[in-house]
Amino acid sequence: MTADDAPVLLHTEGRAAHIVLNRPRALNALNHTMVRRIDAALAAWEHDPAVETVVLTGAGERGLCAGGDIRAIHDDARDGDGTASAAFWRDEYRLDARIARYPKPYVAVMDGIVMGGGVGLSAHGSVRIATERSRIAMPETGIGFVPDVGGTYLLALAPGELGTHLALTGTPIGAGDALLCGLADHYVPSHALRCLLDDLTGLPVREALVRHVQEPPQGELAARREWIDACYGADTVEEIVHRLLAHGDPVAKETAGILLTKSPTALEVTLAALRRARRLGPLERVLEQEYRVSCVALSTADLVEGIRARVIDKDRDPRWTPATLGEVTDADVERFFTPLGEHALGLAGPDNAVEVAW
Numbered sequence: 001m002t003a004d005d006a007p008v009l010l011h012t013e014g015r016a017a018h019i020v021l022n023r024p025r026a027l028n029a030l031n032h033t034m035v036r037r038i039d040a041a042l043a044a045w046e047h048d049p050a051v052e053t054v055v056l057t058g059a060g061e062r063g064l065c066a067g068g069d070i071r072a073i074h075d076d077a078r079d080g081d082g083t084a085s086a087a088f089w090r091d092e093y094r095l096d097a098r099i100a101r102y103p104k105p106y107v108a109v110m111d112g113i114v115m116g117g118g119v120g121l122s123a124h125g126s127v128r129i130a131t132e133r134s135r136i137a138m139p140e141t142g143i144g145f146v147p148d149v150g151g152t153y154l155l156a157l158a159p160g161e162l163g164t165h166l167a168l169t170g171t172p173i174g175a176g177d178a179l180l181c182g183l184a185d186h187y188v189p190s191h192a193l194r195c196l197l198d199d200l201t202g203l204p205v206r207e208a209l210v211r212h213v214q215e216p217p218q219g220e221l222a223a224r225r226e227w228i229d230a231c232y233g234a235d236t237v238e239e240i241v242h243r244l245l246a247h248g249d250p251v252a253k254e255t256a257g258i259l260l261t262k263s264p265t266a267l268e269v270t271l272a273a274l275r276r277a278r279r280l281g282p283l284e285r286v287l288e289q290e291y292r293v294s295c296v297a298l299s300t301a302d303l304v305e306g307i308r309a310r311v312i313d314k315d316r317d318p319r320w321t322p323a324t325l326g327e328v329t330d331a332d333v334e335r336f337f338t339p340l341g342e343h344a345l346g347l348a349g350p351d352n353a354v355e356v357a358w
Contacts, residue, residue, distance in 0.1 A: 008034050020057050021056075032092075054106045066118060082295070105126055108127070111129075119137075128183070131187070131190040135174065139170030146297060168259060186209060196208060231252060272336075291345040302318075
């Protein structure tokens with residue numbers, strides 16, 4: 001493998017250090033090797049006075065990152081003992097926490113598809129740029145999993161119940177809605193990205209942004225806030241579906257149908273995780289919770305079945321266990337939040353937020 005074939009490319013140009021996710025055929029899906037390489041680079045650049053800004057981009061034309069390598073997780077959950085996936089998540093979540101607390105401007109270019117683990121690498125950054133091509137989502141409930149990489153933290157902070165809607169349905173959103181929900185900060189047209197990156201090599205981030213940031217296109221969620229807030233304020237997903245079906249807006253009814261295709265257990269655990277995340281405080285405590293949930297998910301039939309149906313066999317016909325929302329018990333949900341003891345992620349502690357000057 002040549003240097004240009006490496007899954008993560010690292011280089012510095014002027015005052016900026018660049019991280020390029022470089023698995024374009026896999027839509028830059030994130031694996032353990034990539035996580036370790038990015039983390040090591042950030043650790044080194046943090047103390048390098050020549051590096052004033054870090055910039056994250058993805059190779060290829062399709063997007064920044066489609067998420068974690070779920071084929072590997074499927075195989076580990078089905079045939080292994082889960083230790084490889086747990087180790088991957090441990091390092092990935094720690095990397096997400098490092099990005100959120102990074103003391104230098106961390107500019108994430110969220111162009112094209114940004115999902116799952118890609119959201120973790122980008123949406124915790126201090127400067128998050130969306131384009132007209134951005135399609136940002138946490139689609140985990142569709143594979144029998146629960147939003148992770150700090151996704152429940154980010155979505156719990158979204159206005160009203162917008163984050164609940166996005167977490168349960170996995171709906172991709174564009175630039176306007178990403179800014180509304182707090183998943184992005186600035187809109188830059190994709191044709192201007194090259195010039196922006198060039199400017200970041202010689203200018204402070206704020207000066208470079210002023211040259212290229214524009215008003216984002218209008219999103220869709222603001223006009224749907226009334227029924228989203230009313231319906232998703234329920235205490236269970238079963239009641240959310242009932243409210244959606246009873247609402248007069250045809251999009252609300254359509255959304256109920258989308259929810260009924262997802263893993264019932266994953267839906268209920270996701271709702272519980274979001275509600276708890278609102279009370280947990282800093283990101284590290286939420287990542288601690290997500291790590292518990294993810295490790296338990298490895299032992300469930302739904303994770304293997306969901307990835308099989310969506311990625312392996314691609315029949316899009318998962319057989320969930322249990323099959324309906326009404327069959328998911330409180331005990332089924334609560335077991336996902338059982339403390340891991342000595343196997344805990346170990347990030348939780350006092351809020352140590354850093355003020356990033358840029």
